[in-house]
Amino acid sequence: MTGQRALARHSLAVARRNLVQVKNDPGQLLAATLTPVLFTVVFLYVLGGAISGGQAGYQQYLMPGIMAQTVTVASIATGIGLNLDFGSGVMDRFRSLPIARSAVLTGRILADACRLVLGQLVVLGFALVIGFRVQTGVLPAVGAVLLMSLYGIALCWIAAYVGLRIRSMQTVQTIGFLWLTPLQFASSIFAPASTMPDWLRVFVEVNPTSLVTDTCRGLLIGGPVAGSAAGALLWIAAMIAVFAPLAVREYRRRP
Amino acid sequence: MDTAIETVGLVKQFGDKRALDGVDLKVPAGTVLSLLGPNGAGKTTVVRILATLTRPDGGRATVCGNDVVREADLVRRLIGLTGQYASVDENISGWENLYLVGRLTDLPRRRARARADELLEQFGLTAAAKQLPRSYSGGMRRKLDLAASLVGEPRVLYLDEPTTGLDPRSRNALWAAVRARVATGTTVLLTTQYMEEAEALADSVVVMDNGRVIEAGTTDQLRARVGGKVLHIRPTRAADLAQVLRALAGAGLAGASLDAGAGLVRMPIAGDAELTTAVGALASSALPIAGIDTHVPSLDEVFLSLTGAQPAGSGDAAQVRA
Ligand SMILES: Nc1ncnc2c1ncn2[C@@H]1O[C@H](COP(=O)(O)OP(=O)(O)OP(=O)(O)O)[C@@H](O)[C@H]1O
Ligand SMILES: [Mg+2]
Numbered sequence: 001m002t003g004q005r006a007l008a009r010h011s012l013a014v015a016r017r018n019l020v021q022v023k024n025d026p027g028q029l030l031a032a033t034l035t036p037v038l039f040t041v042v043f044l045y046v047l048g049g050a051i052s053g054g055q056a057g058y059q060q061y062l063m064p065g066i067m068a069q070t071v072t073v074a075s076i077a078t079g080i081g082l083n084l085d086f087g088s089g090v091m092d093r094f095r096s097l098p099i100a101r102s103a104v105l106t107g108r109i110l111a112d113a114c115r116l117v118l119g120q121l122v123v124l125g126f127a128l129v130i131g132f133r134v135q136t137g138v139l140p141a142v143g144a145v146l147l148m149s150l151y152g153i154a155l156c157w158i159a160a161y162v163g164l165r166i167r168s169m170q171t172v173q174t175i176g177f178l179w180l181t182p183l184q185f186a187s188s189i190f191a192p193a194s195t196m197p198d199w200l201r202v203f204v205e206v207n208p209t210s211l212v213t214d215t216c217r218g219l220l221i222g223g224p225v226a227g228s229a230a231g232a233l234l235w236i237a238a239m240i241a242v243f244a245p246l247a248v249r250e251y252r253r254r255p
Numbered sequence: 256m257d258t259a260i261e262t263v264g265l266v267k268q269f270g271d272k273r274a275l276d277g278v279d280l281k282v283p284a285g286t287v288l289s290l291l292g293p294n295g296a297g298k299t300t301v302v303r304i305l306a307t308l309t310r311p312d313g314g315r316a317t318v319c320g321n322d323v324v325r326e327a328d329l330v331r332r333l334i335g336l337t338g339q340y341a342s343v344d345e346n347i348s349g350w351e352n353l354y355l356v357g358r359l360t361d362l363p364r365r366r367a368r369a370r371a372d373e374l375l376e377q378f379g380l381t382a383a384a385k386q387l388p389r390s391y392s393g394g395m396r397r398k399l400d401l402a403a404s405l406v407g408e409p410r411v412l413y414l415d416e417p418t419t420g421l422d423p424r425s426r427n428a429l430w431a432a433v434r435a436r437v438a439t440g441t442t443v444l445l446t447t448q449y450m451e452e453a454e455a456l457a458d459s460v461v462v463m464d465n466g467r468v469i470e471a472g473t474t475d476q477l478r479a480r481v482g483g484k485v486l487h488i489r490p491t492r493a494a495d496l497a498q499v500l501r502a503l504a505g506a507g508l509a510g511a512s513l514d515a516g517a518g519l520v521r522m523p524i525a526g527d528a529e530l531t532t533a534v535g536a537l538a539s540s541a542l543p544i545a546g547i548d549t550h551v552p553s554l555d556e557v558f559l560s561l562t563g564a565q566p567a568g569s570g571d572a573a574q575v576r577a
Contacts, residue, residue: 006361013358021346024387089342093403096306097359098331 003100010099014107018081019114028077029115033122036070040130043190051191060135063127064144064217065189068209070123071116071152072184076176078112078156079163083172086164086254102248109156116152120145135221144219147232151212154239161243164250183209208235259284259319259411259442260305266313267300267466274300276466277314282444284319284410287437289457290446296463298446299339302415305444306336318411335409337401339416339446343388349375349399350384353406360407367406374402377432394425401429405436412436414445418452430455475526485550486533489519491543496520498542506536524549 022029044055044062052058085091085104094104124145128134134141159176166172186200187209193201204210211232218225260282267275275297282288290298303309304316307327315322321329336342343352350371357367375384378398388396401417414433418426433456437443447453453460454474462470462477470477490499496513499520503511508529511522524530530549537544 009361010359013355016358017344017347017351017355020348020351021344024346024348088345089338089340090344091342092306092308092336092338092340093342093356094359095308096331096334096336097356097407098328098361099359103359 007100007103007106010103011106011110014094014104015110015114018108018111022111022115029118032070032074032077032115033119035073036066036119036123037126039069040066040126044130056131059130059132060221061192061217062190063123063132064220065187065213066127067120067123067144067148068151068187068213068216069184069189070119071148072155072180072209074116074119075112075152075155075159076173076180077115077159078108079159079161079172079176080169081108081112082160082163082251083166083169087169091254101252105160105247105251109153109160112156113149113153116149116156117145120148133221136219140219144216147212147219147229148216150236151208151232154208154236154243157240157243157247160247161250164247164254183207188213206231208232208239211235257284257319258282258317259286260288260317260444262301262305262314262316264314265301265304265311265316267297267304267309268312274466275304275311278463278466278468280461280468282442284442285437285440286458287433287443287445287456289453289460290444290463291448291450291453291460292446292463293448295465297466298463299415300466301463302336302338302413302444302446306334306338306413307331308336333410335404335407335412337397337404337412337414337417339419341388341396341400343396343399343403345387345389348385348387349380349391352388352399352403356403356406362406370406374405378402379428394421397421398425398429401432405432409441411442412444414443416446416448419448484524484530486522486524486530487519487546487548487550488522488533488537488544489546491545493518495542498540499537502536502540502542503533506532508533508536519546 040062043051043066044059048055048058048062052061082105085094091104124141162175163172166175182203186203187207188204189209193204193210196204208231211228212235214228215225215232217223218228258281260280262278262280265275265278265280266273278297278301280288280301290301292298300309304311305318305323307323307330310324315324317323318330319333321333323330343349344355347355353371353374354367357370358364362370372381372384375381378401380395380398380402383391383395388399391399397417397420401414404412404414412433417433418429421429430452433443433445437456443456445452445456457474459471459473460477461468488499490496493515496515496518500511500513503520503522508522511520513520522533524533534547537547
């Protein structure tokens, strides 16, 4: 009982530290939010005409996808942050303190969840400014932001595992980009799966990013959500169930 | 007296390098033990095992009766660590660093805030409280590190080469802070390369080389064993050299020798009492004296005398044991 309370307290203390780090170096946050803006410009204004013959309709389709892309990209930061912590002496300090081993990990994920929600709101704000319209209501929109963030948290656990498992920072970054690329681009973020060749569609349709994106699209601009939502939640639960224990184990194993 | 730190036959192997080869230590509660040794002797490894950061491969270690492996969590409640390499977070301010440690050691928010302010004040870092440690000088960072290890008011404090790279003023401030902790009953294990530091702070000294303890005792005992301090007396007139020698002998001090070339008398002194006697003898002789100083053997000299070889660079065991 007291163990759980202490874990929560220590995780919050570490989360605060990670958020203060972000505050002290707003550059990383800026980069994380500029990426989706850049993608919007490229896909909407450069390619939008070619993809769907105009901006207006495509914009409604694209912006929920851009939100999903934001969390996908932002999740790498968890792995990089943990990897950096282990490379510096800070870890010695943490490990010589009477705190639960997992507090450093959960604190990091907690701070990253805050970052993800904030990123979602910024991108949604940007979307509204350039003309995107939520066609459903406040509650479904909140649901969409929550689902995106939940998906982001699941990805953060995977990134945490990678960041702890692999010693070299460069490799962590490379691996992050390697596995996030198909996750982002072989998905329904930029175009519907129905427009793709069969072999690709098989992958795109089971890609969790597609399922999350389709659900959020439904929640923001209307349309069916039940099927994709079930798939998305299943994926999220499975990813956390597998990678959270793996990350904790890796954290314990690091000397 | 209670034992605060005890190790028995501690062994640590890194690949085919035996970093510790059966280290026995015993530190009574409330005392300061200094671990002395050249690079690669195994000092940091001992500290890291005692701080629960590294697992020993053999032997055992306890802190206030708690095993560092099996009861690591209890040990962590008792200890504070200032490692050899700074373990502060470079990306949050000095104050945030201390506040974080305060919260992680279960101080309530208000107490953690007050403790951070208090320690920054004590180490003269108040002006830099809001700055990132990245912008600190090496000495400031070292002090912040020490402050961080004191947040939880540990009963046992480990300091791994705490004053390396500090200017004399910072070094004195750090020594004063350590003494203040000791006055409240804290046990301190201090590693150092400087004999002088061991003498300034430690009740007893353990000399390590190649993962083994090669000598242990009080600083006085150690000094006596390696020839102790040497007193240099330089009379104003070279003609008085013999007079000085006679004055010392008259006070019952033996072993003084005359170095006419250097214009001084050398006398080994086994303890501080002998120094007082020597100064008294010189005063009553009323001879004009231009200079008088004590010479402490350097760590090199201690090693030369204890191992009969030059201090080993890390890794070349054969050279020393040969
Ligand atoms: N993580 C490690 N991996 C491999 N070898 C190690 C590791 N840590 C220490 N060693 C080796 O163990 C030996 C003892 O190292 P240690 O750091 O304890 O020495 P030290 O007395 O603290 O030296 P210094 O005065 O240079 O700090 C050295 O030979 C070192 O190379
Ligand atoms: Mg060392």
